[in-house]
Amino acid sequence: MEKELKVSAIKNGTVIDHIPAENLFKVISILGLQNIPNQITFGTNLESQKLGRKSIIKVSDKFFEGDEINKIALVAPQAKLNIIKDYEVVEKRVVDVPEDIVGYVKCVNPKCVTNFQPITTRFRVIGKSPLQLRCHYCEKTTCENQMVII
Amino acid sequence: MIKNKSLVSITDFSREEILHVLDLAAQFESNPNQPILQGHIIASLFFEPSTRTRLSFETAMNRLGARVIGFSDPGVTSATKGETLKDTIKMVSNYADLIVMRHPLEGAARYASEQSRVPIVNAGDGANQHPSQTLLDMYSIRKTQGRLEDLKIAMVGDLKYGRTVHSLIQAMSDFNPTFYFVAPDELKMPNEYKQFLDERGIRYEEYTDMADVLPKADILYMTRVQKERFADLMEYERVKNTYVLHNAMLDDTKDNLKILHPLPRVGEISEDVDLNPKAYYFKQAENGMYTRMGIIAGILTGM
Ligand SMILES: [Zn+2]
Numbered sequence: 001m002e003k004e005l006k007v008s009a010i011k012n013g014t015v016i017d018h019i020p021a022e023n024l025f026k027v028i029s030i031l032g033l034q035n036i037p038n039q040i041t042f043g044t045n046l047e048s049q050k051l052g053r054k055s056i057i058k059v060s061d062k063f064f065e066g067d068e069i070n071k072i073a074l075v076a077p078q079a080k081l082n083i084i085k086d087y088e089v090v091e092k093r094v095v096d097v098p099e100d101i102v103g104y105v106k107c108v109n110p111k112c113v114t115n116f117q118p119i120t121t122r123f124r125v126i127g128k129s130p131l132q133l134r135c136h137y138c139e140k141t142t143c144e145n146q147m148v149i150i
Numbered sequence: 151m152i153k154n155k156s157l158v159s160i161t162d163f164s165r166e167e168i169l170h171v172l173d174l175a176a177q178f179e180s181n182p183n184q185p186i187l188q189g190h191i192i193a194s195l196f197f198e199p200s201t202r203t204r205l206s207f208e209t210a211m212n213r214l215g216a217r218v219i220g221f222s223d224p225g226v227t228s229a230t231k232g233e234t235l236k237d238t239i240k241m242v243s244n245y246a247d248l249i250v251m252r253h254p255l256e257g258a259a260r261y262a263s264e265q266s267r268v269p270i271v272n273a274g275d276g277a278n279q280h281p282s283q284t285l286l287d288m289y290s291i292r293k294t295q296g297r298l299e300d301l302k303i304a305m306v307g308d309l310k311y312g313r314t315v316h317s318l319i320q321a322m323s324d325f326n327p328t329f330y331f332v333a334p335d336e337l338k339m340p341n342e343y344k345q346f347l348d349e350r351g352i353r354y355e356e357y358t359d360m361a362d363v364l365p366k367a368d369i370l371y372m373t374r375v376q377k378e379r380f381a382d383l384m385e386y387e388r389v390k391n392t393y394v395l396h397n398a399m400l401d402d403t404k405d406n407l408k409i410l411h412p413l414p415r416v417g418e419i420s421e422d423v424d425l426n427p428k429a430y431y432f433k434q435a436e437n438g439m440y441t442r443m444g445i446i447a448g449i450l451t452g453m
Contacts, residue, residue: 111254111277113257135257139256139278
């Protein structure tokens, strides 16, 4: 209970927990949270047995679609979602790596057309652990340790 | 069968579609002057120069009776003024019935095929794909061996960066081949392709000495070993003569052996091989034109 209190409770909305501390801002950016008017609180560098240091985000009055939230699987594979209604957790969810990654990962190939023209990047996930993404355009593989979020 | 299909990557065509293109190519080889595309306009867009490939494609278009528009040098187009690839393709696809394009960036043809109203044929996108080369290689293999199935194919030279060998491996994997990969350590076949073969249960063996595979091969596919591919120039100097084919080395090879090379060569096939009846690389280049006629006619007419 005490842990929960470190970030203030919300009445309705979504709590995203177990985000690796170093990826907090990537999660915010992938979900586009900087562009929505909802009330958002977050805490970071919280102690976590699983992750060492973790972050948590609470978004009021926001309920994510499955595909939308799965986008963060690339940077927060162990993230847990609590859907809150009237201060109660009504649903818990985990994230799944999607089959296709569209628009937020940069292709590692310096000669890929997506790195020169205004093109939305597209990848097929060909390996989940470690992550391996195959570029829809240049057909080269971007590995987990090479991944850059755009 | 392939009417209105784009050909960006060799994997875009099924086994049956590949065989269909090879059949069309054979038909055009037996009668090259069939102006069945009169009234059609084909765009030939070369965003980087490649005289050899362009002449082959444009000769194919002309033999089919089509009119050809386009450019052979990106310096003369608005692409150099900063026009996006998307805008160029959108414009040209309003004029032409088919676009053949070569581009230095990898993935450019795939992207173009998504922006174009008309089919795209990829004539090379950087180091990525060059599917008409793969089809003409297969045409040459089938023509000289009488079949595509159950052949022993030796690939020699730069197997790491050579896109032609990678595409050929993918396409031939439907025909139960055995591959012999002969390369210096620095230019070995990448793991992803070996993994691809493992998954499909296709046999391959790796060698560093060409002599070990010459007596058993049906096809000897030579590639360029380029100095700039070596991180260690000492290593290049050490191996460069190891991957050169001389006529005397062909003495104990099979009667049906044919030597292929995507051309141009830079010394990896000695000129004394040219007169050997097993040398097939010039005829292979000529086959490129018939194969491209097959691709273009198949896409535009549905024949
Ligand atoms: Zn790419």
